[in-house]
Amino acid sequence: MPAQNPPVTDPPLRFLGVHKDFQRGKDRVAALNGLDLELAAGKITGLLGPDGAGKTTLLRLAAGLLRPSSGQVLIFGQDITQQSGEHAPAIGYMPQRFGLYEDLSVQENLDLYSKLQGLDPSQAQQRQRELLQLTALGPFGSRRAGALSGGMKQKLGLACALLRTPQLLLLDEPTVGVDPIARRELWNIILGLRQEGTTVLLSTAYFDEAERCDAIVLLHQGNILQQGRPDHFTTPLQGRTFQVQHPSLRRRFLQESLQQRPGVLDARIIAGGVRVLLAKDVQPPKEQEEIWITAPPAFADAFMDLFASVPASPPAEIAASADAADQIPVNTPSRNTAGTDETEIVIQVQDLCKRFGNFTAVQNSSFAIHKGEIFGLLGGNGAGKTTTFRMLCGLLPPSAGSLLVAGVDMRKASSQARARIGYVAQKFALYGNLSVDQNLRFFAAAYGLQGKLREQRLGKARQDFQLHEYGSVNADDLPLGVKQRLALACALLHNPDILFLDEATSGVDPLTRREFWQRINSLAAQGVTVLVTTHFMDEAEYCDQLVLMSLGAILAQGSPSDLRQLAKTPENLEPSMEEAFIHLIDAHERQIRRAS
Amino acid sequence: MNLRRLGGLVQKEFLQIRRDPSAIGIAFFLPLFLLFLFGYGVSLDAHRVPIAVVVDHPTPQTSAFVGELNQSQYFQPLTLPTIHAAQQAVMNRQADGILWLRADFSRQILQGNTASIGILLNGVDANNARIVSGYLQGAWQNWLEQRALGDAAPLIIPVNAKTRIWFNPAVRSRYYLVPGLIAVIMTLIGALLTALVVAREWERGTMEALMASPVTMLEILLGKLIPYFLMGFGGLLLSVALAVWVFGVPLVGSLWLLLFCSSLFLLVALGMGLLISSVARNQFVAGQIAIIVTFLPAFILSGFIFDIQSMPAPIRLLTHIVAARYYVSILQTLFLAGNIWPIILWNSLALFLMALLFLGITLKRSHKRLD
């Protein structure tokens, strides 16, 4: 039992004054700046921080894949720079991109890594059986790894790293791009490993995951900003976090209003209203009709508290700077009513089907989106949300059914009709070797903007999205957050009525995500209809309406609270969106299995 | 070195090859395609050359000479009434040249003078023009010999040249193109394919996972070397079989020797491929470099088509670092001339040293690290 183990003389991983820099163009860029770190044996340590903080570099150094520029990396007391390869059996490492051979089957991948780890055949067979059971990948043994869903790939990647039960397990963003169900399964595996005494170091972008760790290391610009147990982060915030409710105002508008009040460091939409983090020693800036309830601080609050010094651009700016000359037709929905029924329908989908050969990706989907709404498409990997999305944008023809976007079928739409939509693709598809300015100019011209109007819009975009300082930087070299801003700026140059966002926040750090949602909120407030797909269940709370998809079919639709209500059980009276998601999908899949 | 790990890597590579159509394409389809293209499509042997014949004043003498052309398999005479029409035919590319027997041709001969036979060739394709003029000279000598026999007149050719072309008496260009092509094919499989598959591991992130496992760099390199060596060997056997049985190229030398030398060359090609992939970590760049530094030189600077002796001195010097040069020499010798040891030994030694050099540099350059 790990608890009875005598104190280990050497910690599993120790960084002593580690510097690491990389050559980028002519400059040397520091990724880690004299980092000292010591992991506690048998614990799960979470690595958090904004993009570019040095998380991946740290993990690669620990895995021996990089050599520190100066300083020492010790694995169980052994300097890895001295004897390369020796420590490898003790370490399991899963890179961000799984490291799977996509054209090999699940079983073949496991066989390969068993041999590489030097397991003898009988040992390998038994271990593989255990791992297949643990990851529930047993039935997929002969499927090619490339044909697995994102969550299954992660589980297989993890299984490959676990073949020779490692003493130290390094995981680089193991849950990125994974739906809530697979995420829950992955965490169960990781928690199980802790029981066996394995030390785990993982990087993550999810705050709720951070809270499940035994220790958290917060990285910022190659330095450790803070580290300790999760409660070490949250305790100082006692009394500064509140849950705010308003009887009539929509949560988005409440959030927007709260965000702008003095002393408010952060305001986030959550299941029960808006969560507010106040600065130190500030009285709650309460307004009429609002109900403020003290809430226990969470890690997310601590993170925001530490990084709030970098404020996002106030969304009011966008609305304010929209000058009269190019005002988009605004039909601001009444701020006081929660309903949207009386406004016009902008997107109408009826009995939509899409088949690829024998495979039905989307079946009989119907929904309607109203003007000025933020509409969310939720679902696990392979649920059919991206397919639905692509059909709406006119990138895929439907096999059956009808769909109207702004009154026309996008598939057959004229250029004028297409000029009414904006689109941000997954992974921010921009021209990587064109500069920010060149990208903006190109899309302006592609949308037919000319002359003075174009200059005006370009100027506005640069200002709204804070792109001035990046004008001549290639899009590829931008930090992820700026890339996302640029993609959004390009999609909004022509003031579209409808904005399509496909997984626009995946892989982006929490700060950028918060800023992103502020922009989306203010756009919706101006009457822009926004359609989003997302993996992040907390983001679903920002939407007015949701559609939950699984295996190509719509499971449920309605407002976030409607969906949460559906998952209400005697044991769980206030399910979170994530719990609701898991509950609904589990129920649906069980039903399908019973039917077949 | 651990044999189980190595076995795992080799097995993985074969599974991938089996599932990846582009690897099979490069290893088997491309060789077939190139062999058939060159075997059937390319020929430097001119035959039935269209030549405009203008006879100003037909006589028995002129028809004897023209008859010489008619009988030759090399020419396709096209009789035209005037020199003007013939010039037009050359301009319109209906004829490659003109044979012009002027009005005084027979008179000069009968008077015992030397008549002139006017030949005008389109010199744009210099090589072809030279070949055609050689054929015409042959026809002229035949005509002189026939006359000497028939009239018992003295043959006025002092030197009686007796030519023997060794190794390829019928002068078939296919006999040297097809063996030479094997060098190009081996380069494609060894260098291009190998560079691409290693770059793919970098691109897909699997190299990172490999390096984090206890595998050593030597095992990773051998894990690539062994499968693609076997692939290349398969491509070689296929090419040799096609060369001998489909294209009828004689294999005079020893098959075993051929296989041995080819193995050496394959090692060089694989070494180049691995070296390229240690520099270029994406498939696009690796492909570009492989084509420029291995494929093109194997084509042009190896003596496969163009004679190395005739190149300018700096380029001739450059050909010494083109591995295909040594291999082409071995191939053409083994196929057509036989086991000529000095040639085989020296060229094999060069290949051996190059293999050592490339594989050595690759091993030295490869670290089990990402930076």
Added chain:
Amino acid sequence: MPVRIWALVIKEFLAILRDKKSRFVLIGPPLIQLLVFGYAATFDLQHIPYAVYNQDSGFASRELLGYFQGSKAFRLVANLHRDGQIAPMINQEKALLVLQIGPHFTEDLLRHQPAPVQILIDGRNSNTASLALNYVNSVLLRFDQRWARDHHWGSPPAELVIRSWFNPNLLSRWFIVPGIVALLTFVVTLLVTGLSVAREREQGTFDQLLVTPLTPAEILLGKALPGVLIGALEGAFIALVAVFWFRVPFLGSFWALALGMLLFLLAAVGIGLMISSLALTQQQGLLGVFLFLVPAIILSGFATPIANMPELVQDLTYLNPMRYILVIVRGVFLEGDGMANLWSQYWPLALLALLSMVSAAWLFRHRLQ
């Protein structure tokens, strides 16, 4: 519409020129190929290594050998003294050919008897062998004429007077270098257009383009124009190098060449876009370009005459735009052709351009489904 297309063209240029890799693809390989082809790809033999086994001690054989020594095409590597030395000489590639002069050479000639000379040639590379034989024959011919005149053998009834048009010294560089103008233009244009759509597909920007108001026709034009422009620049550059560096004469009309190039580029761009619309990744695009290029070059008449190919293959070459542009380029450079001479090449090229463009547009729309 013109504004949008113009924006696409500028974008395309920037995307190609700002990337170090693709800039290199445009400049590096063509330059290397130009120099290597220009200098190395020649069928003109120089320094043919030969050995002599002279059994004759008379002056006639010395005179004959003097002819060989005086020729730049030949390089004497050895004087042999035994029969047994001949085979190793050729086998080991020390000499391409051996001249064996019999013991009674001078004696025979003085008796007005034809004297035999044995010529043994290495046939491993049969093209080199037959070319070398031609060189030998022409040296022998000169010796014969001289000897017959000087020693009163009488004159032969007729002799060949050979003249070559357009390329009097039969330099194969004059043939190859203009061909490279067409060849490299073709390669670069195909690479630029063949990978362009695939690159956008890989980056995900293609979807982004499709949801903008740009029509498929505009996108296609925006892709085609940069290909034509880059091809034209590349072609012009190589043509200048051909004229000023390699000193190949340029006798014909500039406009005849320009028109031919334009039609050729349109056809090449059309083919490139066809490959591009079929390829999902740059990898596939590259493979497609490669698979098309190799036979298109081999079966174009670039290095070996189309007339030597089997009938069926010859018919196939009518579909190859390289076939026509090679005639046009060489015609304009060496034969001084103007537009009037070249209509027979223009119209098939124009037809191919039209066909390939239409199929590219069709495939492009089809692939979007």
